[in-house]
Amino acid sequence: MKASKIFLVAASMSMSAAAIAAGAHDGGHGAGSGEPGKASEASRTITVEMYDNYYDPEEISVKPGETVRFMVENKGKLVHEFNVGTPDMHEAHQEEMMMMVEHGVIQGGKLNHDMMNMDMGNGHSMKHDDPNSVLLEPGQSKEVVWKFSEKGNIEFACNVPGHYQAGMYGEVNFE
Numbered sequence: 001m002k003a004s005k006i007f008l009v010a011a012s013m014s015m016s017a018a019a020i021a022a023g024a025h026d027g028g029h030g031a032g033s034g035e036p037g038k039a040s041e042a043s044r045t046i047t048v049e050m051y052d053n054y055y056d057p058e059e060i061s062v063k064p065g066e067t068v069r070f071m072v073e074n075k076g077k078l079v080h081e082f083n084v085g086t087p088d089m090h091e092a093h094q095e096e097m098m099m100m101v102e103h104g105v106i107q108g109g110k111l112n113h114d115m116m117n118m119d120m121g122n123g124h125s126m127k128h129d130d131p132n133s134v135l136l137e138p139g140q141s142k143e144v145v146w147k148f149s150e151k152g153n154i155e156f157a158c159n160v161p162g163h164y165q166a167g168m169y170g171e172v173n174f175e
Protein backbone atom coordinates (compact mmCIF):
# COMPACT_ATOMS: atom_id res chain seq x y z
CA MET A 1 0.00 0.00 0.00
CA LYS A 2 2.66 2.49 1.05
CA ALA A 3 5.00 1.62 -1.80
CA SER A 4 2.32 2.10 -4.43
CA LYS A 5 1.41 5.52 -3.03
CA ILE A 6 5.05 6.63 -3.12
CA PHE A 7 5.24 5.46 -6.71
CA LEU A 8 2.12 7.45 -7.64
CA VAL A 9 3.49 10.61 -6.03
CA ALA A 10 6.82 10.18 -7.81
CA ALA A 11 5.04 9.65 -11.13
CA SER A 12 2.92 12.75 -10.69
CA MET A 13 6.01 14.81 -9.79
CA SER A 14 7.87 13.84 -12.94
CA MET A 15 4.86 14.73 -15.09
CA SER A 16 4.19 18.03 -13.37
CA ALA A 17 7.21 19.78 -14.87
CA ALA A 18 5.54 19.41 -18.25
CA ALA A 19 2.24 20.57 -16.78
CA ILE A 20 3.88 23.71 -15.38
CA ALA A 21 5.57 24.42 -18.71
CA ALA A 22 2.25 24.00 -20.53
CA GLY A 23 0.49 26.23 -18.00
CA ALA A 24 2.89 29.09 -18.64
CA HIS A 25 1.60 29.37 -22.18
CA ASP A 26 -2.09 29.60 -21.44
CA GLY A 27 -1.96 32.29 -18.79
CA GLY A 28 -0.44 30.41 -15.87
CA HIS A 29 -1.99 29.85 -12.49
CA GLY A 30 -5.79 29.80 -12.47
CA ALA A 31 -6.25 29.64 -16.25
CA GLY A 32 -9.09 27.44 -17.33
CA SER A 33 -10.78 26.95 -13.99
CA GLY A 34 -12.44 30.34 -13.49
CA GLU A 35 -11.49 33.33 -11.37
CA PRO A 36 -11.83 34.69 -7.82
CA GLY A 37 -15.44 35.72 -7.18
CA LYS A 38 -17.09 38.46 -5.16
CA ALA A 39 -19.21 37.30 -2.23
CA SER A 40 -21.84 39.89 -3.17
CA GLU A 41 -22.26 38.17 -6.55
CA ALA A 42 -22.58 34.62 -5.20
CA SER A 43 -25.82 32.92 -6.22
CA ARG A 44 -25.66 30.46 -3.31
CA THR A 45 -23.55 28.90 -0.60
CA ILE A 46 -22.44 25.28 -0.80
CA THR A 47 -21.15 23.68 2.39
CA VAL A 48 -18.31 21.24 1.71
CA GLU A 49 -17.23 18.92 4.51
CA MET A 50 -13.75 17.38 4.37
CA TYR A 51 -13.05 13.97 5.91
CA ASP A 52 -10.09 11.50 5.81
CA ASN A 53 -9.90 11.26 2.74
CA TYR A 54 -13.03 12.40 0.92
CA TYR A 55 -15.42 15.30 0.45
CA ASP A 56 -19.12 15.53 1.16
CA PRO A 57 -20.63 16.31 -1.35
CA GLU A 58 -18.45 14.37 -3.80
CA GLU A 59 -19.58 16.43 -6.80
CA ILE A 60 -21.37 19.69 -7.50
CA SER A 61 -23.27 21.24 -10.40
CA VAL A 62 -22.88 24.86 -11.46
CA LYS A 63 -23.99 27.06 -14.32
CA PRO A 64 -21.36 28.63 -16.62
CA GLY A 65 -20.65 32.11 -15.25
CA GLU A 66 -22.01 31.30 -11.79
CA THR A 67 -20.29 32.57 -8.64
CA VAL A 68 -20.48 30.16 -5.71
CA ARG A 69 -19.59 30.75 -2.08
CA PHE A 70 -18.09 27.59 -0.60
CA MET A 71 -18.13 27.15 3.15
CA VAL A 72 -15.39 24.57 3.67
CA GLU A 73 -15.20 22.65 6.96
CA ASN A 74 -12.47 20.18 7.94
CA LYS A 75 -14.21 17.41 9.89
CA GLY A 76 -11.31 14.98 9.58
CA LYS A 77 -8.27 14.34 11.76
CA LEU A 78 -5.73 15.34 9.10
CA VAL A 79 -4.86 18.62 7.37
CA HIS A 80 -6.89 18.90 4.15
CA GLU A 81 -7.11 21.25 1.22
CA PHE A 82 -10.02 22.45 -0.88
CA ASN A 83 -8.62 23.62 -4.19
CA VAL A 84 -10.58 24.47 -7.37
CA GLY A 85 -8.63 23.76 -10.56
CA THR A 86 -8.07 21.66 -13.64
CA PRO A 87 -6.50 18.19 -13.26
CA ASP A 88 -3.21 19.65 -14.62
CA MET A 89 -3.23 22.40 -12.00
CA HIS A 90 -3.80 19.87 -9.23
CA GLU A 91 -0.95 17.74 -10.50
CA ALA A 92 1.42 20.73 -10.47
CA HIS A 93 0.21 21.79 -7.04
CA GLN A 94 0.87 18.33 -5.61
CA GLU A 95 4.59 18.99 -6.10
CA GLU A 96 4.39 22.19 -4.02
CA MET A 97 2.46 20.35 -1.31
CA MET A 98 5.09 17.60 -1.27
CA MET A 99 7.66 20.31 -0.51
CA MET A 100 5.48 21.61 2.32
CA VAL A 101 5.48 18.14 3.88
CA GLU A 102 9.24 17.74 3.39
CA HIS A 103 9.83 21.11 5.09
CA GLY A 104 7.55 20.16 7.99
CA VAL A 105 4.89 22.77 7.15
CA ILE A 106 2.21 20.07 7.03
CA GLN A 107 2.52 17.60 9.90
CA GLY A 108 -0.37 15.14 9.70
CA GLY A 109 -3.09 16.96 11.61
CA LYS A 110 -1.18 20.25 12.07
CA LEU A 111 0.20 23.19 10.15
CA ASN A 112 3.42 24.94 11.15
CA HIS A 113 2.28 28.56 10.73
CA ASP A 114 5.71 30.12 11.50
CA MET A 115 7.25 28.06 8.73
CA MET A 116 4.44 28.99 6.32
CA ASN A 117 5.26 32.69 6.67
CA MET A 118 8.99 32.21 6.24
CA ASP A 119 10.65 33.66 3.14
CA MET A 120 12.06 30.83 1.07
CA GLY A 121 14.90 33.11 -0.06
CA ASN A 122 13.27 34.08 -3.35
CA GLY A 123 10.60 36.44 -2.04
CA HIS A 124 8.07 33.62 -1.92
CA SER A 125 6.70 31.93 1.17
CA MET A 126 4.80 28.69 1.64
CA LYS A 127 1.83 30.67 2.89
CA HIS A 128 -0.63 28.92 0.62
CA ASP A 129 -3.02 31.85 0.23
CA ASP A 130 -4.19 31.46 -3.36
CA PRO A 131 -7.79 32.59 -3.87
CA ASN A 132 -8.80 29.23 -5.34
CA SER A 133 -7.85 27.21 -2.27
CA VAL A 134 -7.85 26.84 1.49
CA LEU A 135 -5.67 24.57 3.61
CA LEU A 136 -7.30 23.70 6.92
CA GLU A 137 -6.41 21.98 10.17
CA PRO A 138 -8.99 19.66 11.77
CA GLY A 139 -11.93 21.69 13.11
CA GLN A 140 -11.19 24.78 11.01
CA SER A 141 -13.54 26.28 8.44
CA LYS A 142 -13.04 28.98 5.83
CA GLU A 143 -14.79 30.24 2.75
CA VAL A 144 -13.78 30.30 -0.90
CA VAL A 145 -15.72 32.47 -3.35
CA TRP A 146 -15.18 31.30 -6.90
CA LYS A 147 -16.57 32.28 -10.28
CA PHE A 148 -16.92 29.43 -12.79
CA SER A 149 -16.47 31.74 -15.78
CA GLU A 150 -16.96 29.10 -18.44
CA LYS A 151 -17.35 25.36 -18.93
CA GLY A 152 -14.19 23.38 -18.36
CA ASN A 153 -12.65 20.25 -16.94
CA ILE A 154 -12.68 21.36 -13.32
CA GLU A 155 -12.28 19.45 -10.07
CA PHE A 156 -12.08 20.42 -6.43
CA ALA A 157 -9.25 18.47 -4.86
CA CYS A 158 -6.99 17.96 -1.88
CA ASN A 159 -3.34 18.00 -2.92
CA VAL A 160 -1.86 16.96 0.42
CA PRO A 161 0.47 14.10 -0.68
CA GLY A 162 -1.44 10.84 -1.13
CA HIS A 163 -4.92 12.31 -0.63
CA TYR A 164 -5.80 12.92 -4.28
CA GLN A 165 -4.54 9.41 -5.06
CA ALA A 166 -6.76 8.06 -2.28
CA GLY A 167 -9.76 9.62 -4.03
CA MET A 168 -10.01 13.01 -2.35
CA TYR A 169 -11.37 14.99 -5.29
CA GLY A 170 -14.75 15.87 -6.68
CA GLU A 171 -16.13 16.81 -10.03
CA VAL A 172 -17.60 20.17 -11.01
CA ASN A 173 -20.44 19.46 -13.47
CA PHE A 174 -21.81 22.21 -15.70
CA GLU A 175 -25.58 22.46 -16.16
Ligand SMILES: [Cu+2]
Binding pocket: 053, 079, 080, 081, 158, 159, 160, 163, 168
Ligand atom coordinates in the same frame (compact mmCIF):
# COMPACT_ATOMS: atom_id res chain seq x y z
CU1 LIG B 1 -6.82 15.74 2.18
